[in-house]
Amino acid sequence: MAYVGIISLYLACAGTILSIILGFRALKDKKEPLGILTHWASALSTLCITLSALSLVLALLTNDFNIAYVARHSARNLPLIYKISAFWAGQSGSLLLWLLIISFLSLVVQKNRKYQQNHLHIRLCIVINFVRLLFILLLLFVTPIFELLAERPFDGSGLNPMLQSLGMVIHPPVLFLGFSGFLIPFAFAVIGLWTNDTQATWLRHVGKWVLFAWLFLTMGIVTGGQWAYTELGWGGYWAWDPVENSSFFPWLTSTALLHILLLPNKHRLKRVWSYVLIVLTYTLTIFATFLTRSGVLDSVHAFAGGVLGQIFLAVLVVMAVFCFGLGWHKRQMLSMVPTESTLSNQGLSATGKTIVVGSVLLLMLFAGVLFGTMFPVITRVFTAREVVLDASFFNQLSVPLFLGTIFLMGMSPLLHKKASDIKILTKRLALPVLLALVAAVFTYLSTGHLAASVAFALAAFGFGTHLPVLLSPDSSRRWGGSLVHLGLLIIMVGITGSSIFVDDVLVSVEPGQEIVFGDYRLEYEGLTVRYGSERYTVGTTLAIVENGRCRGEITSEKTFWEGRDQPSTRVGILSTLKEDIYLNLAGWENTTAQLHLQRFALVSWIWAGSWVMYFGVLVALLGDMKLNVKGKQVKLWPRQMR
Amino acid sequence: MSRKKLKILLLSLLPLLLLGFLAFRAFENSAAYYYTISEVQANGVSEQKLRVKGQLVPDSVIYDASIPLLGFSLTDGDAHIQASYRGVLPDNFNHSEEVIIEGTLNSQGELLVSKLMLQCPSKYEGEE
Missing domain, CATH: 2.40.50.140 (Nucleic acid-binding proteins)
Known part of the structure; x- marks a missing residue:
């Protein structure tokens, strides 16, 4: 298997180089057959990469422990699904997965007929293949993935028990899909400048790709949080850890980008800022990779340091210098206003201005979080003592900015058309203001917490302004975006609730004893022991009673593995719309158990809200397709504002 | 410098100042x-x-x-x-x-x- 993998990687390398050379020749000689050959070479490379990935999957499935990677990350008794997810458990495997995703995206781009004019598809091919070449070279020479062991071990060392969870199956591929999705808008933007595209046709192509990548980036971040919440046992989903922040940077910049793309094409700001944000977003995905692999910052998630981090840093610097240099070189073209229009900054509508201010807020968030994350490096270089900033810094910095952004988001539907008419505006304002007041008063009276009242009032206000948009068929073009906004508001309610309304107790209980926790009574019956192959599990199940009625059961257990000094804990979560009860079996002595009980309000709103967001993006993406198929004028995703 | 450029400069300083203020306020008690x-x-x-x-x-x-x-x-x-x-x-x-x-x-x-x-x-x- 290893040889098939290596040989196909070498072939992929050859195909990629060939495709780049042929592509340049095709552009120079303007010969059609050369262009077709470019595509064939690129497709061949995709085929070889797929083969290489398949051979790794097969090696994992057939326990081919000759391959060092398989021996290190898999084992005979590993369940099938984790054998497959062992593919991306290590450094080189995740690079191969990333390469595979880029390759499939390149196929999609090649197939698209819209890109065939003006040699655009050949240029796209060249840019994508440059990136692919980098990954292939890394996999061949820096972290060789099909490295063989001198002696074949009987069994592999297996996947770390903490990685054997659904999160490991879903989170990494989704996040990589998000990261690599931004390559396509990046390629369009760079090509647009390279070819002196004065009409900025590239702006027309990028919107959908940005939305696509943004969807998966969002999904990647949410699934990562959910994984941490259910697996790590401390009950949090976000800790402002450098690696977490590094996936948040491109999210912030691409969210700003999505909104800037809605500005009218004739607006001068649009071209410059779209270019800057596209390049920034893609550079930040590389930066995220660098941070995770370099060991520059202490993180609980990072891979061990190594030469790979330095390579990514070099790529990052070269790319940033090249792209921003190109942007500077072509600045006149970028800031050119199309001839037919005489509009300048004054011509921006109220919605347009809101978009600009909102984007500035998002970029401020980005700058602030970046500053806080890099603060240890800054102080290490410029002062004698390295200083690290903890979560409270990030919370204090970001909460006011987030609230401001959410407020603007809530305002945005109000400003849509005829906003200057006071009568219409008051009519539009009535429902949201009423909802906001109800939410604020209700929260303040029942909890007395001012910050929570403000946050919930803002969320209710947003619900109130977005609801009419979703109910009216006239505004179908804005359905997708409004659903995403609505989802974000639901997430905000969840984040506010789960970070403010928290209970936490540690109790030592004997069998038969009852625990009173908030409104609940939990009954501890004792510990149970289960034996499996090469492991045993100690667990406990508590019945949760509220007002004499049983609300459900909650189980937490610890599994000890033969030959590993590290147990793995499964926390028990009873999730309702109102709150989550979170149980962690911390330890025991004979039959006395130490239980860590936590309560987080409204956590499930975060996961629910994320689904509303995904649905909104799908509506926006598919809504546009309807237009292409039937030629109807019903669009769900506005390309640009009127 | 024209008036317009001055206006743009002042407008872009505003977010920076605000960010600086927020970061400065957040710095207390959070540095290790x-x-x-x-x-x-x-x-x-x-x-x-x-x-x-x-x-x-x-x-x-x-x-x-x-x-x-x-x-x-x-x-x-x-x-x-x-x-x-x-x-x-x-x-x-x-x-x-x-x-x-x-x-x-x-x-x-x-x-x-x-x-x-x-x-x-x-x-x-x-x-x-």
């Missing part, structure tokens, strides 16, 4: 200073929050699950530091070679840990 274990033992730092990185000393780990209280000591090769953490023993604690702790020193020179950082499982590559 990096010290090596030898430095802590030599000068006896006090009051401020510190962050220390070290190897877990084998056999130094005591855990009383009923409080729960975790005691351990870290070394950087030359000096040792005693640390105590009020919290549940993390699964991968004994497995970790390198531990990063954040907290304040008490009068006995013991570090009262407020934040315990261990290697996440995804970091275990390269541990060979």
Whole structure:
């Protein structure tokens, strides 16, 4: 298997180089057959990469422990699904997965007929293949993935028990899909400048790709949080850890980008800022990779340091210098206003201005979080003592900015058309203001917490302004975006609730004893022991009673593995719309158990809200397709504002 | 400089100033200073929050699950530091070679840990 993998990687390398050379020749000689050959070479490379990935999957499935990677990350008794997810458990495997995703995206781009004019598809091919070449070279020479062991071990060392969870199956591929999705808008933007595209046709192509990548980036971040919440046992989903922040940077910049793309094409700001944000977003995905692999910052998630981090840093610097240099070189073209229009900054509508201010807020968030994350490096270089900033810094910095952004988001539907008419505006304002007041008063009276009242009032206000948009068929073009906004508001309610309304107790209980926790009574019956192959599990199940009625059961257990000094804990979560009860079996002595009980309000709103967001993006993406198929004028995703 | 340019300049300064203000306000109480274990033992730092990185000393780990209280000591090769953490023993604690702790020193020179950082499982590559 290893040889098939290596040989196909070498072939992929050859195909990629060939495709780049042929592509340049095709552009120079303007010969059609050369262009077709470019595509064939690129497709061949995709085929070889797929083969290489398949051979790794097969090696994992057939326990081919000759391959060092398989021996290190898999084992005979590993369940099938984790054998497959062992593919991306290590450094080189995740690079191969990333390469595979880029390759499939390149196929999609090649197939698209819209890109065939003006040699655009050949240029796209060249840019994508440059990136692919980098990954292939890394996999061949820096972290060789099909490295063989001198002696074949009987069994592999297996996947770390903490990685054997659904999160490991879903989170990494989704996040990589998000990261690599931004390559396509990046390629369009760079090509647009390279070819002196004065009409900025590239702006027309990028919107959908940005939305696509943004969807998966969002999904990647949410699934990562959910994984941490259910697996790590401390009950949090976000800790402002450098690696977490590094996936948040491109999210912030691409969210700003999505909104800037809605500005009218004739607006001068649009071209410059779209270019800057596209390049920034893609550079930040590389930066995220660098941070995770370099060991520059202490993180609980990072891979061990190594030469790979330095390579990514070099790529990052070269790319940033090249792209921003190109942007500077072509600045006149970028800031050119199309001839037919005489509009300048004054011509921006109220919605347009809101978009600009909102984007500035998002970029401020980005700058602030970046500053806080890099603060240890800054102080290490410029002062004698390295200083690290903890979560409270990030919370204090970001909460006011987030609230401001959410407020603007809530305002945005109000400003849509005829906003200057006071009568219409008051009519539009009535429902949201009423909802906001109800939410604020209700929260303040029942909890007395001012910050929570403000946050919930803002969320209710947003619900109130977005609801009419979703109910009216006239505004179908804005359905997708409004659903995403609505989802974000639901997430905000969840984040506010789960970070403010928290209970936490540690109790030592004997069998038969009852625990009173908030409104609940939990009954501890004792510990149970289960034996499996090469492991045993100690667990406990508590019945949760509220007002004499049983609300459900909650189980937490610890599994000890033969030959590993590290147990793995499964926390028990009873999730309702109102709150989550979170149980962690911390330890025991004979039959006395130490239980860590936590309560987080409204956590499930975060996961629910994320689904509303995904649905909104799908509506926006598919809504546009309807237009292409039937030629109807019903669009769900506005390309640009009127 | 034309009036328009001045206006743009002032407008772009506004977010920067606001951000600077927010960052400055947030800085208080959230900074932890990096010290090596030898430095802590030599000068006896006090009051401020510190962050220390070290190897877990084998056999130094005591855990009383009923409080729960975790005691351990870290070394950087030359000096040792005693640390105590009020919290549940993390699964991968004994497995970790390198531990990063954040907290304040008490009068006995013991570090009262407020934040315990261990290697996440995804970091275990390269541990060979």
